[in-house]
Amino acid sequence: xxxxxxxxALETGLAFALVALGAYLTFRVLDFPDLTVEGxxxxxxxxxAKLMVSGVDPWTATLVASLVGCVAGxxxxxxxxxLRILHILAGILTAIALYSINLRIMDRPNIGLINMxxxxxxxxxxxxxxLYAPVVLLTIIVVIAKILIDLFLATGFGxxxxxxxxxxxxxxxxxxxxGRMIVVGLAIANGITALSGAxxxxxxxxxxxxxxxxxxxxxxxGVIGGTALMxxxxxxxxxxxxxxxxxxxxxxxALALSxxxxxxxxxxxxxxxxxxxxxxxxxxxxxxxxxxxxx
Amino acid sequence: MSRISTAIIGALFGAALGAxxxxxxxxxxxxxxxxxxxxxxxxxxxxxVQGLAAHGYTDGKNLKIDFKSAxxxxxxxxxxxxxFIGDKxxxxxxxxxxxxxxxxxxxxxxxxxxxxxxxxxxSKLVTQEKHPGGNASGISDVVPTELQLNLVKEIVPNLQxxxxxxxxxxxNARSTVESVKELAPKxxxxxxxxxxxxxxxxxxAGQALVGKVEAIFVPNxxxxxxxxxxxxxxxxDAKIPIFTAERRSVQRGxxxxxxxxxxDMGKKTADMVDKVFKGTKPGDQDVQYMKDIPGSLALxxxxxxxxxxGVTLSPTLLKRAAQVF
Amino acid sequence: xxxxxxxxxxxxxxxxxxxxxxxxxxxxxxAGDFVTVIGSxxxxxxxxxxxxxxxxxxxxxxxxxxxIDVTYWPVYRRATMLAxxxxxxxxxxxxxxxxxxxxxxxxxxxxxxxxxxxxxRQVREQATERLAMLQLGLEKRLHDRVALxxxxxxxxxxxxxxxxxxxxxxxxxxxxxxxxxxxxELVLNLTGEIVKKFGITTVMVTHSMRQAxxxxxxxxxxxxxxxxLDIAGEQRASMTIEQLVQMFRRKEGAExxxxxxxxx
Numbered sequence: 082x083x084x085x086x087x088x089x090a091l092e093t094g095l096a097f098a099l100v101a102l103g104a105y106l107t108f109r110v111l112d113f114p115d116l117t118v119e120g121x122x123x124x125x126x127x128x129x130a131k132l133m134v135s136g137v138d139p140w141t142a143t144l145v146a147s148l149v150g151c152v153a154g155x156x157x158x159x160x161x162x163x164l165r166i167l168h169i170l171a172g173i174l175t176a177i178a179l180y181s182i183n184l185r186i187m188d189r190p191n192i193g194l195i196n197m198x199x200x201x202x203x204x205x206x207x208x209x210x211x212l213y214a215p216v217v218l219l220t221i222i223v224v225i226a227k228i229l230i231d232l233f234l235a236t237g238f239g240x241x242x243x244x245x246x247x248x249x250x251x252x253x254x255x256x257x258x259x260g261r262m263i264v265v266g267l268a269i270a271n272g273i274t275a276l277s278g279a280x281x282x283x284x285x286x287x288x289x290x291x292x293x294x295x296x297x298x299x300x301x302x303g304v305i306g307g308t309a310l311m312x313x314x315x316x317x318x319x320x321x322x323x324x325x326x327x328x329x330x331x332x333x334x335a336l337a338l339s340x341x342x343x344x345x346x347x348x349x350x351x352x353x354x355x356x357x358x359x360x361x362x363x364x365x366x367x368x369x370x371x372x373x374x375x376x
Numbered sequence: 377m378s379r380i381s382t383a384i385i386g387a388l389f390g391a392a393l394g395a396x397x398x399x400x401x402x403x404x405x406x407x408x409x410x411x412x413x414x415x416x417x418x419x420x421x422x423x424x425v426q427g428l429a430a431h432g433y434t435d436g437k438n439l440k441i442d443f444k445s446a447x448x449x450x451x452x453x454x455x456x457x458x459x460f461i462g463d464k465x466x467x468x469x470x471x472x473x474x475x476x477x478x479x480x481x482x483x484x485x486x487x488x489x490x491x492x493x494x495x496x497x498x499s500k501l502v503t504q505e506k507h508p509g510g511n512a513s514g515i516s517d518v519v520p521t522e523l524q525l526n527l528v529k530e531i532v533p534n535l536q537x538x539x540x541x542x543x544x545x546x547x548n549a550r551s552t553v554e555s556v557k558e559l560a561p562k563x564x565x566x567x568x569x570x571x572x573x574x575x576x577x578x579x580x581a582g583q584a585l586v587g588k589v590e591a592i593f594v595p596n597x598x599x600x601x602x603x604x605x606x607x608x609x610x611x612x613d614a615k616i617p618i619f620t621a622e623r624r625s626v627q628r629g630x631x632x633x634x635x636x637x638x639x640d641m642g643k644k645t646a647d648m649v650d651k652v653f654k655g656t657k658p659g660d661q662d663v664q665y666m667k668d669i670p671g672s673l674a675l676x677x678x679x680x681x682x683x684x685x686g687v688t689l690s691p692t693l694l695k696r697a698a699q700v701f
Numbered sequence: 702x703x704x705x706x707x708x709x710x711x712x713x714x715x716x717x718x719x720x721x722x723x724x725x726x727x728x729x730x731x732a733g734d735f736v737t738v739i740g741s742x743x744x745x746x747x748x749x750x751x752x753x754x755x756x757x758x759x760x761x762x763x764x765x766x767x768x769i770d771v772t773y774w775p776v777y778r779r780a781t782m783l784a785x786x787x788x789x790x791x792x793x794x795x796x797x798x799x800x801x802x803x804x805x806x807x808x809x810x811x812x813x814x815x816x817x818x819x820x821x822r823q824v825r826e827q828a829t830e831r832l833a834m835l836q837l838g839l840e841k842r843l844h845d846r847v848a849l850x851x852x853x854x855x856x857x858x859x860x861x862x863x864x865x866x867x868x869x870x871x872x873x874x875x876x877x878x879x880x881x882x883x884x885x886e887l888v889l890n891l892t893g894e895i896v897k898k899f900g901i902t903t904v905m906v907t908h909s910m911r912q913a914x915x916x917x918x919x920x921x922x923x924x925x926x927x928x929x930l931d932i933a934g935e936q937r938a939s940m941t942i943e944q945l946v947q948m949f950r951r952k953e954g955a956e957x958x959x960x961x962x963x964x965x
Contacts, residue, residue: 082459082462083459083462083463084462085458085459085461085462085463086455086458086459086462088458089454089455089457089458089459089462090455090458092454092458093451093454093455096451097451180545180573184544184545189547189550190544190545190546190547190550191473191474191477191499191547193477193498193499193500193501194477194481194500195477195480195481195500195501196500196503197500235818235819235820236815236816236817236818236819237805237809237814237815237816237817237818237819238814238815238816239819240802240805240806240809240819240820241806241809241814243795243798243802244795244798244806247795247796247797247798248792248794248795248796250792251792251793251794251795251806252806253775253776253777253780254754254776254777254780254784254785254793255780255806255807255809255810255862256777256778256780256781256809256810256811256814257777257780257806257814258777259777281450281451281454284454284481285450285453285454285474285477285478285481286477286478286480286481286482286500287473287474287477287478287481287499287500289450289473289474290545291448291450291474291545292450294448294449294450295448295449295451296451299449299451314799314846331451331455334452334455335455335459338444338452338455338456338459339459351447351449
């Protein structure tokens with residue numbers, strides 16, 4: 082594997098680590114399989130790109146994109162809580178709707194961002210070679226996100242959110258408004274995902290409406306792979322595992338891509354990640370029979 | 377060691393180095409990335425390889441090809457691009473817009489030839505068509521819509537509304553549709569869009585037009601082409617002629633096209649690659665439009681399918697055709 | 702403390718399965734009282750608790766706790782005043798979390814949940830103090846996962862959790878029924894001690910006539926959704942199980958066919 086391939090794995094691993102952290106919050110903490118991310122990831126890219134080509138500076142564009150991602154989370158929560166739609170379906174519905182919405186936002190399926198100032202530009206101006214600039218900024222952002230999530234889950238509010246995922250009935254009996262927890266959790270997770278989309282688009286050089294395809298699978302590969310390799314009960318360890326899992330997945334992919342001799346092609350990795358997703362959805366069912374309550 | 381021995385060893389060493397350097401020069405390395413490996417895009421790659429063979433570059437002998445598909449996954453595409461840059465090939469060929477954008481964003485050093493991109497300027501791959509400068513240039517697959525629509529009108533004179541079946545998430549399909557919508561009123565007919573968001577929705581998109589249009593036009597759209605036979609069946613049952621923008625689809629059942637062939641586009645791409653190998657940087661090569669390259673457009677018709685769709689092709693038309701299926 | 706007026710609820714109204722689970726129930730429970738509720742299967746005991754807890758909304762009537770009308774309040778809102786223990790030892794706790802985390806969740810039941818850290822020194826101190834009352838050694842295992850505890854230990858923990866803060870009312874839903882006799886005995890004794898110590902008004906649903914008479918100060922019997930027996934004081938203190946059964950037969954003119962009710 083060349084240095085470039087390694088850096089490529091590192092930067093995509095870090096960008097998608099944010100989505101993995103979001104998936105950890107929804108799939109693991111809240112026990113809410115949220116498939117909205119297939120729509121909120123490109124939503125972040127679309128909003129950010131549209132704002133950037135309209136003259137907005139990349140930092141503001143990225144921030145606004147993240148906030149709009151939170152709205153996508155609200156939408157799924159609304160479908161699930163108020164309209165009583167099954168959580169998986171609620172996420173899928175929002176993602177489907179976002180496909181058309183993203184097309185509307187961008188006015189076309191693809192917006193190019195090449196040769197434009199991005200959030201990585203200041204780091205390049207500092208003298209960091211453009212190859213490493215995304216890695217530097219993404220590392221900073223991922224670390225901050227991880228710390229914020231770790232702190233949040235240690236607060237009374239965060240503990241309440243964990244209780245909702247672990248045993249919703251007990252949570253309610255202890256005064257926790259489980260509906261509110263789901264709304265907040267989905268908003269945070271999709272906000273991070275949209276942030277990831279915005280950062281990735283600026284790295285890739287374009288926002289494309291099809292960018293969301295396969296995102297949830299990749300995120301879960303990071304969560305499953307990471308937590309399988311680093312099992313722990315401590316939340317800071319688990320979030321670290323998700324980040325490392327995301328990066329390791331990309332490294333595995335880079336390895337597979339660089340040596341065709343092994344026989345693994347990009348399409349084979351799709352099957353492997355699909356299997357990982359199946360495990361992700363099966364584990365909670367196997368473990369907690371009682372805490373399953375009709376939402 | 378005597379001075380003569382040192383000289384001989386030094387000479388041998390130098391010769392060996394020189395030989396290996398020459399050997400390295402002799403084998404050209406080309407990395408190709410495509411977003412999807414649908415048949416249409418694979419035809420481009422086929423044409424590219426064939427075209428380079430015609431120029432004297434044989435895969436395996438003096439040409440080393442690394443072909444990768446991102447399988448529709450953007451994260452993978454970014455990784456592939458980085459890997460390519462690490463491999464330091466003599467050239468990177470990018471098929472479709474997103475992979476082209478990823479490559480152009482990632483390197484300013486390695487020569488890039490893009491292909492199957494509809495609007496290189498709008499996609500920010502180049503700043504201008506003529507003499508773009510930089511390290512990238514390529515071929516656009518933009519459709520000659522006016523010629524296409526003229527053909528439609530010729531074969532369907534009573535055309536009042538033209539149905540458009542396409543996947544709105546594909547840049548090039550959308551561009552063509554926009555162009556058709558712009559030309560239609562000037563040519564005296566209306567348009568009716570029927571989007572197909574995925575392979576499975578293609579026949580339904582066709583069904584939605586039955587009874588409302590006299591003809592259907594399909595732009596170069598990998599989604600619709602992926603399920604093209606099902607659309608042809610719908611059209612034949614409803615007796616609505618389908619027109620497309622390239623050759624292979626006519627073979628599969630469209631009535632006619634004044635279009636180009638994707639394998640041919642691959643060959644024209646090879647021409648640009650060859651120029652790079654011979655020393656002309658991509659930045660010094662104008663962006664090419666497939667439809668403008670002499671000899672690349674031709675009339676293809678499918679008589680059997682036309683009859684099933686209730687359309688008779690005039691003998692003069694048949695004579696003009698480069699190929700009748 | 703608890704005042705129930707004309708409480709009634711009907712399931713599947715207007716269909717063939719229509720079931721008047723509870724109707725015309727009037728009850729007044731004073732603060733600090735310990736009331737046991739018995740009745741055969743389908744009598745309406747669980748329905749009654751569910752209505753008090755907020756898991757069900759009544760069709761008729763109203764419920765007031767500590768003077769406040771809570772009839773239409775959802776479960777989480779009543780939690781500031783009221784706590785509940787379930788029959789299944791896994792239901793009242795989060796078994797993947799640690800003992801101290803469970804206590805922290807329960808500690809915030811009666812006070813607003815903030816953005817400060819959940820497990821503070823204060824919470825730890827209170828946890829150690831309260832758990833010590835159980836004399837099960839749980840206060841030394843604060844970071845153990847609850848999944849490691851036995852059923853009896855879990856119910857004991859749930860009991861502590863249910864009596865934290867400013868809890869005024871405790872609802873017990875056959876909370877020892879799923880435990881082995883030794884554990885059941887332990888939890889029952891602890892229940893009596895703790896609710897007495899903190900002066901918590903308690904309503905305990907039980908299947909066992911013996912438990913119903915031995916614990917608390919008042920016993921109510923439900924049958925077909927109505928209160929048919931309400932005894933307290935002297936009359937109750939001197940009553941035996943056989944006498945209770947006789948009273949029931951006289952009131953209802955029917956056999957109690959529930960063996961469990963008689964033998965326990």
